[in-house]
Amino acid sequence: MSGYPVAARDLTVRFGATTALDGATFDLPAGGLHGLLGRNGSGKTTLLSTLAGLRTPSSGSVLVDGVDPFENARVMGGTGLVRESGDLLSDASVRSNLRLLGDIRSTWHADRADELVDLFRLDRRKAVSALSRGQRSALGAVVGLASRAPLTILDEVYLGMDAPTRQLFYDLLLADVIEHPRTVILSSHLIGEIEHLLERVVILHAGRVLLSDEVDALRAKGVTLTGAASAVAAAVDGLTVVATRDLGATRQVTVFDDLDDARLARARSAGVDLGAVPLQDLFIHLTGEESR
Amino acid sequence: MFEGREPIYVQIAEQVRAEVLSGVLGEEEQVMSTTQYATTYRINPATAAKAFAELVDEGVLYKRRGVGMFVAAGARGRLLAEHRARFFTEVLDPVLAQAAVLGITADQLARHIRGSAADSSAADSSTTDSATEPEGDAR
Amino acid sequence: MSTTTARPARPAAQSRQRPPWVRAMRTTLWTNALPGLWFWGIALVPVGVATFAIDRVGEVELSIVQFVRYGAMWFPFSLAIVIAAMLLPVHVAHGITRRDFSVGSLAAGVLAGAGHAFVLTVLLELERLLYEAKGWPHVAGLDQDLDLAAGFLPTLGMLVPTFVGGQISGLLVGIAYYRFGGLRGTVALLLTLAPIYLVASAFAVGLWDSGLDLAPAASAALVVVGLVGGATAYHLIARRVPIRAVRS
Structure with missing residues (x-):
C-alpha cells in the first residue's frame, strides 16, 4: 500500500448560483505529502469532499487511484478525509466515536488511535462537542493518522492546535507517513511551518487552480531583489513581478518567474541583494487582491 | 535551516558535503538515514531521499544493503579537490575581476594574501596542515 | 526528533474482513438495539407494577402489555430517524458508500423491527399464560383493536411487518x-x-383500525407496497446524497 494518485480534470462544482470550483485541473502522484493551499472560501473543502466521494462534480471529474471515487466502495474505503468538523457524533464521547470508527473503517488501527489519544492528552470520556478547538483539532489528527488510509486528507486540521501541539503533530505525521507510505494531502491557508514537509503543492484561488508544482520548483521561481530602485528595476525587466515595496531609495521586488543564473549574477554584481521567498509569502502575493 | 533559494535537496546535499569536508563526518562513518534526516529536520522524506541519492551518485556516500548509508572512502579527498578547483573559478575570479575594476594590482593582492596567511598560520599552525593532508586528523 | 519506533503491522482484526454493508x-x-434493550427494561417495570396494583385494588380485566405496543414501534422509529440523519453522514464521511449504508441500515431496521415484534409477542404470550393461571380475561378491552x-x-x-414498517418509515423520515x-x-x-400507514392499514387490527376489511391478498399487497416501496425510496434518496461538513 503506497497510496492513491489523485487527479482533477476541469472540475466544476456549483451550489445554486455560487461556483465553488471552476474548472480545477491538477495531478498529485501516488505517495508523498502534498499541500492544498487556498484562502478561506477558495474551494478547498469542496474539492477535498469531492475527492472523498462526499459529493459529485457539477461537471468535470476527479480520479482517485484512477477511478471516480463517488460510491466506489474500494476507493471510498481507502480514503480518509478529516474535515475541520471531524464528521463525528458531536454529542458522543471521544471513546465511543473512536470505537464507532473502528467498526466503520476497514483500515482503522485501534492501537495507534489509543497511543495518539494519549500523546495528545485527550480525555476519552468527554463529548466531542465539549472539547476545545485545539483538542478537536487533535482528535481530527488522531482520526486521520489512525485511519491509515491510502489517501489521507487533513483539511485545516492543525489550525486549531497551539504551537507545541502543532510540532507534535508534524512529527507524528512525518513519522507515520514514512512508516506507512501513502498519499497525504494537507490543506490550509497557513503553511509557513510546513513548507519543508511538502513535496508538491496545489494553490487554489477562487475555485481555480493557480499553481500545481513541486515545492522546490516554486521556491526556485520566487526571488526577492533588494537594492537601489534603478538597479532593481533593470534586473526585473520583463519578469513577472508579484510585489513591489519602496523604502526611500531602496526597492524590494518579489519576482515569480523562470529565472536564469546569468541574470541573477548580473543583478548581484549591480549591488542587488537576492533572497528566497517563503512559500507562504508567495501564496499571499499570488492570491492577494491585486491578482483578482 | 534551509533558508536559501536553492531546492531543499540541494541544500541538504551541500550540508552533508560540508560535513564531510570539515571532517565532522569521517570516512566509512554511518550517516543519518533518510528517515532520521526527514524527522530530525522536519522535511519531506522524498526530498531527503533525493539529496542522499545525489550524494550516492556523486560517490560521496555509498549504501550498505540493510545497514544504511556511509561516507565513501576517499570522499573527502575528492570533495577537497573539487572544491579547490571551484574556489578559483567561483570565488577568486570574481574577486580578481572586482580588483581589476578597482585598480588593485596583482602585487598588492599577493602582499595582502601573504600577510593574512602569515597571521592565520601563526594563530593555528595545524589548520593549513589538515587542509592539505586529509590524514592530518588522525595524528 | 522522531517519536516513533518501527512497529510490526498488526494483523487485521476480524471486523476488517467484513463487507462494508455488514459493518454498517x-x-x-x-x-438500535442498545436503547431498545433499555426500552424493554424500562417498559416492563410499569407493566408489572400496574398488573400487581390493579390486582390489589380491583380486578384485572384486560391486558397491560398491549399498551407497550405503541412505544415498541414509535421508540425504535425515532432511533431509525437518528440513524439515517446522523449516522449516515458519519459512515459515508469515513468511507462507507451510501449504497452499503443504505443496505446495512435497512437490514438492521428489519432485524430490529422483527426483534421488537418478537419480544412483544412473547410478552403477550407470557401474559396470557399468567392471566390463564390467575383466571383473568386476557383481552384487549373494548376500544382496543388488538385481537389477543x-x-x-x-x-x-x-406485528413484524408493522414494526419493520416503523423502521423503514423512520429511516425515510431521517434521510x-x-x-x-x-x-x-x-x-x-x-x-x-x-410505509407505516400502508402496513397498518393492511390489518383490520393492530396499531389502529383502518376500518378496511381487506382480503388476505389485498393485505399482503399493501404490506409489500409499504415495505418495498419505502425501502426503495430510502435507498434512492440516500444513494446520491451529498455529505455536508457538520459543525460540531
Whole structure:
C-alpha cells in the first residue's frame, strides 16, 4: 500500500448560483505529502469532499487511484478525509466515536488511535462537542493518522492546535507517513511551518487552480531583489513581478518567474541583494487582491 | 535551516558535503538515514531521499544493503579537490575581476594574501596542515 | 526528533474482513438495539407494577402489555430517524458508500423491527399464560383493536411487518430531513410516513383500525407496497446524497 494518485480534470462544482470550483485541473502522484493551499472560501473543502466521494462534480471529474471515487466502495474505503468538523457524533464521547470508527473503517488501527489519544492528552470520556478547538483539532489528527488510509486528507486540521501541539503533530505525521507510505494531502491557508514537509503543492484561488508544482520548483521561481530602485528595476525587466515595496531609495521586488543564473549574477554584481521567498509569502502575493 | 533559494535537496546535499569536508563526518562513518534526516529536520522524506541519492551518485556516500548509508572512502579527498578547483573559478575570479575594476594590482593582492596567511598560520599552525593532508586528523 | 519506533503491522482484526454493508448493519443495529434493550427494561417495570396494583385494588380485566405496543414501534422509529440523519453522514464521511449504508441500515431496521415484534409477542404470550393461571380475561378491552386470541404466530405475523414498517418509515423520515432540510423534510412527512400507514392499514387490527376489511391478498399487497416501496425510496434518496461538513 503506497497510496492513491489523485487527479482533477476541469472540475466544476456549483451550489445554486455560487461556483465553488471552476474548472480545477491538477495531478498529485501516488505517495508523498502534498499541500492544498487556498484562502478561506477558495474551494478547498469542496474539492477535498469531492475527492472523498462526499459529493459529485457539477461537471468535470476527479480520479482517485484512477477511478471516480463517488460510491466506489474500494476507493471510498481507502480514503480518509478529516474535515475541520471531524464528521463525528458531536454529542458522543471521544471513546465511543473512536470505537464507532473502528467498526466503520476497514483500515482503522485501534492501537495507534489509543497511543495518539494519549500523546495528545485527550480525555476519552468527554463529548466531542465539549472539547476545545485545539483538542478537536487533535482528535481530527488522531482520526486521520489512525485511519491509515491510502489517501489521507487533513483539511485545516492543525489550525486549531497551539504551537507545541502543532510540532507534535508534524512529527507524528512525518513519522507515520514514512512508516506507512501513502498519499497525504494537507490543506490550509497557513503553511509557513510546513513548507519543508511538502513535496508538491496545489494553490487554489477562487475555485481555480493557480499553481500545481513541486515545492522546490516554486521556491526556485520566487526571488526577492533588494537594492537601489534603478538597479532593481533593470534586473526585473520583463519578469513577472508579484510585489513591489519602496523604502526611500531602496526597492524590494518579489519576482515569480523562470529565472536564469546569468541574470541573477548580473543583478548581484549591480549591488542587488537576492533572497528566497517563503512559500507562504508567495501564496499571499499570488492570491492577494491585486491578482483578482 | 534551509533558508536559501536553492531546492531543499540541494541544500541538504551541500550540508552533508560540508560535513564531510570539515571532517565532522569521517570516512566509512554511518550517516543519518533518510528517515532520521526527514524527522530530525522536519522535511519531506522524498526530498531527503533525493539529496542522499545525489550524494550516492556523486560517490560521496555509498549504501550498505540493510545497514544504511556511509561516507565513501576517499570522499573527502575528492570533495577537497573539487572544491579547490571551484574556489578559483567561483570565488577568486570574481574577486580578481572586482580588483581589476578597482585598480588593485596583482602585487598588492599577493602582499595582502601573504600577510593574512602569515597571521592565520601563526594563530593555528595545524589548520593549513589538515587542509592539505586529509590524514592530518588522525595524528 | 522522531517519536516513533518501527512497529510490526498488526494483523487485521476480524471486523476488517467484513463487507462494508455488514459493518454498517452492525453499527446501526447496535445503535438500535442498545436503547431498545433499555426500552424493554424500562417498559416492563410499569407493566408489572400496574398488573400487581390493579390486582390489589380491583380486578384485572384486560391486558397491560398491549399498551407497550405503541412505544415498541414509535421508540425504535425515532432511533431509525437518528440513524439515517446522523449516522449516515458519519459512515459515508469515513468511507462507507451510501449504497452499503443504505443496505446495512435497512437490514438492521428489519432485524430490529422483527426483534421488537418478537419480544412483544412473547410478552403477550407470557401474559396470557399468567392471566390463564390467575383466571383473568386476557383481552384487549373494548376500544382496543388488538385481537389477543389470535395466537402467537398470527400476532407475530401482524406485528413484524408493522414494526419493520416503523423502521423503514423512520429511516425515510431521517434521510428526507438530512437531504432536503427541515421545511421540506416536514412537508415530506406525508410521504415518508406512508410505509407505516400502508402496513397498518393492511390489518383490520393492530396499531389502529383502518376500518378496511381487506382480503388476505389485498393485505399482503399493501404490506409489500409499504415495505418495498419505502425501502426503495430510502435507498434512492440516500444513494446520491451529498455529505455536508457538520459543525460540531
